[in-house]
Amino acid sequence: MRTYFESLPVYSEYFDEAIDAIIAAMDSGIRAEKGRVLVELGATNKDFWFLKDGFLKEMYRSPYAKEDTLFNMIPPSSIFVNEDTLFANQRPQHYFTAYTSVEILRLKEEDYMRLLQQYPVVINLLYLSGTAEIQKSRRARLSMLRMNKTPDRIEWVQQQRRELYHIMDRITLAQYIGVSRASLYRAFEKNKKYQF
């Protein structure tokens, strides 16, 4: 977790005391087996969650699909939250499922508020920097989703999301890059270099 904070652009040694306090406030966490829905992030949950180990699928209900759809894949060392609840006080539209077995740590909302009182500047900066990283990642993925050719999208994942590329099965990869399974298979057929 310390590595995550140290990787944020705003990090300096001045933040260490607050980071130690955050780490000390995290509870012992949750282990979930592959396929389990994280029901801990319920309708009113505003806690901060840190994926220590494993991969998560972030799912949503698309009005245009019969089944729930993949929105994003979350790799280890990521923070994730109930965005709708935390930012807009609304029921969450997304939920999280363990794609592999996972280990997750939690910073409860009340502990976050207490730390915010104690270290207002640093906690605000870490919060802003953390959300900014999510935003940058979304923008980067959008640039991939605008690519016209499926092979270009696959290549982007290979280069920019290497960790995900190696863990995703083909169905998940097709959903992640927004193409049909048929398009993905055609691209693989044409170019053997994409083989797993």
Added chain:
Amino acid sequence: MLSQKDVERLHYGLLSHIQLQGDGEAETLRALSNKFILRNVQSGDTLWDLDSESGDLHFILEGTFAEYLKRGAQSFILRFYRPGKFAFSEDLLLYSKHSDTFSKALSSAKVASLPSVYFQNALRQGGLGVKLMEVLISLSMTEYRNTTYEMLQTSGTNRIHAALEQFPDLLHLIPRRELADYLGISRASLFRSLKEIGHE
């Protein structure tokens, strides 16, 4: 100089996003609204470009803008800005780095702009400035989330449906060529899909 009506619209726009605590913040917000400068922009003119050095915060009073992300030799539309919305380069305003995007007016437009220095001052003072920063990041995250929903649709028709959900007035605001570019489909596909859903 902004008219009183424009200042009120701008102030209301800010208020709709920020939860104020106490009279102090209300006063600071009012003072910040008064620092915005009116600009008239012609169709095709940029609000910021790849060489811009300062990140101003813009509030669209009239007209529509598109923000383009440069990728290699190509650029594609990342998002649209409509009246009553904030427009800004995340790179310049939030991260103080070179902008990877530029924004162009799709029609004649009227914009209220807060020079970067006032935004940075507000941020340094904490309180309202930090709240404003949180709001802008959260707005971007939500927009990107909605746009991701659109782009994850494999059919052109579903992409249009998803886009109309996000921007109900989209078809009236955006020329068809830009719309096809935004949705990542050909113009022929766009027209076919619009016909299919009864919009042409």
